[in-house]
Amino acid sequence: MTTLIYAEWYKLLRGKVLAIILACVTAQTVIQVLGQYTTTGEPPFPGQFGVLVAANGSFLLQVWLSAFVGYFVASEFQNGTMRNIVALGKNRTQVYLSKLFSACVAIAAIYGMITIVATAGFSAVFGFGDMAFKEFISFFTWHFFMQILYHLTYAAIITMFAFVSRSLGMTIILGFGYMLVMLFFPGFLSRVGLEDMDEYLPGYYISGFGQLSGDPTFVTKGIIVTAAYFVITCIIGCIIFNKSDIK
Amino acid sequence: MSEYVLRTRDISKKYGGAYAINNVSIEIKRGQIYGLIGLNGAGKTSFMRVVCGLVSPSSGELELFGQTGEKELQRGRRRIGQSIETPAIYPNLTAVQNLEIQRIISGVPDKNAITKTLEIVGLADTGNKKAKNFSLGMRQRLALAIALIPNPEFLILDEPANGLDPRGIIETRELLRRLARERGLTLLVSSHLLDELAQVATHYGIIDKGRLIKQLSADELALESRQHIRIITKDAAKAIALLKENFGVTDCQAVSANELWVREQIERTGEMNTLLVRHGIVVESIAVTEQKLEEYFLNLTGGMNT
Structure with a gap:
């Protein structure tokens, strides 16, 4: 397993995909900062809250991750390099998990880049804010790692899509489909009187964390829901990959 | 140590109602260069995929290096190098980077193995050229290098001369002979260039419509085609x-x-x-x-x- 993870790390560093995506999210965040700055009537947004920007823009973050995983995972099937790995006698579950590792690293990197650029950008434009340093560190650390944890659900789901579809385009389409379902499903649940079911959707914890990060019940439920989605998706993805033929 | 590198007993692979390979029983001993011959769609590549664990057989038994069983077969595949169908390479990486990835995954500790392998296949001077800019012949050779990096005992090559110019075909033929001679490699090679295969192979298996219709040694072939x-x-x-x-x-x-x-x-x-x-x-x-x-x-x- 360590050789597979090391190989994935090598591909991440040597390949340009993640670098290009990080450049794109940097540009996107800069545009967001400038947009907020130039829009009159918008309240100032201190840099200390930059860690919330990525969570508020979770939809776009997921789009970028779909593109990354679609390319980084699905292309291994399209260019045949998955054959090279599996034919070496590597355990397919370990291969799957090593790819999931890449997706998790990517989501952390994308989230981190947005956070850094947003914190720096909004600080430059609106000032850092009046949070004490120790308080900021605690606030930043808590929000940063919890949001990445909650977003791991999406990393697992999009990895499963990539292994099932084995196509860059299809991975992006399926990812987009999932995002749209998660966007509109809570509204549907409200309409049919099942708004409490919201708590079983990972998006509920991503969007609500900003207000409820101090609520231990909320946080704990979020971790459980994230873990459940992550594990179930991994199991499904591993089973499908183990049983499928690689041409 | 088993005398046989590969043994299959009535291996079949069915897709829907059609057999890609049907009751194929092949035995390849150590040191043999086994030429697998068949028309397009005969089942050569499907058979190779089954041996490499890319595809599960619908029925039959597979034995690698004298071992059967899921875990033993997985361990046995670490001793195999393969290049099946189109060259499987990372197009946006260089030759060295492609081999480095395979070296890491194979667990080969010696980094010098990359340089040596590139010299063997004649790609030592590609520098920073990305694999997507290689000619087909260069990609074939890179795929062969990727198959050789794990220092395999058994090499499975699907049409290794495909896309090569006459000089490349001769070089590949000589390379395969040298590998078999110097490293004691056992080879399973499929090819459409039958007369080229005839200059390399020690044994032949002829597949037609998924069935193995004939197995014979080079000596037996010489006798039959006398x-x-x-x-x-x-x-x-x-x-x-x-x-x-x-x-x-x-x-x-x-x-x-x-x-x-x-x-x-x-x-x-x-x-x-x-x-x-x-x-x-x-x-x-x-x-x-x-x-x-x-x-x-x-x-x-x-x-x-x-």
Whole structure:
């Protein structure tokens, strides 16, 4: 397993995909900062809250991750390099998990880049804010790692899509489909009187964390829901990959 | 240590209602260069995929290095190098980077193995050129290098000369011979270039419509494709009957309605010609010739026997 993870790390560093995506999210965040700055009537947004920007823009973050995983995972099937790995006698579950590792690293990197650029950008434009340093560190650390944890659900789901579809385009389409379902499903649940079911959707914890990060019940439920989605998706993805033929 | 690198017993792979391979039983001993011959869609690549664990067989048994069982087969595959179908490379990485990834995954500790392997396949001076800018021949050679990096004992190559120019074909042939000789590699090679394969292979397996129709050694092939009398005539069946009656010929085959081969009594070609003409059979051509692997294969898969 360590050789597979090391190989994935090598591909991440040597390949340009993640670098290009990080450049794109940097540009996107800069545009967001400038947009907020130039829009009159918008309240100032201190840099200390930059860690919330990525969570508020979770939809776009997921789009970028779909593109990354679609390319980084699905292309291994399209260019045949998955054959090279599996034919070496590597355990397919370990291969799957090593790819999931890449997706998790990517989501952390994308989230981190947005956070850094947003914190720096909004600080430059609106000032850092009046949070004490120790308080900021605690606030930043808590929000940063919890949001990445909650977003791991999406990393697992999009990895499963990539292994099932084995196509860059299809991975992006399926990812987009999932995002749209998660966007509109809570509204549907409200309409049919099942708004409490919201708590079983990972998006509920991503969007609500900003207000409820101090609520231990909320946080704990979020971790459980994230873990459940992550594990179930991994199991499904591993089973499908183990049983499928690689041409 | 098992004498056999690969043994399959009635391996089949079914897709829907159709068999890609059907009850294929092959045995490859250490040190053999086994040539797998078949038309497009015959099942060569499907068989190789089953051996490499890319595809699960629908039925049958597979033994690698004397071991069966899921975990043992997985361990055995670490001793295999393969290049199946199109070259499997990372197009946006260089040759060195492609090999580095394979070296890491294979667990090969020696980083110098990359340079050595690139020299072996003739890609030592590609520098920073990305693999997507390689010619087809260069990609083939890179794929071969990727297969060699794990220092395998068993090499499985699907059409290794595909896309190569004549010089490249000769170099690949010499390389395979050298690998078998110097490293004691066992090879399973499929090819459409049958006469090229004939210069390398020690054993052959002929696959047609998913079935293994013949296995033979190079010596046996030489015997079966030995010199024969090739007669072109308008009535091959009558000619065969006459030859049997008058010369006691037993090793005789009607290749088509107008062509027959006689594999014995080569020295009596003239007498046979005289006999046929005397009985009113028009002999359009009669000559002593040898059968190339291509003709042998075509006859086996499409010719008529007496």
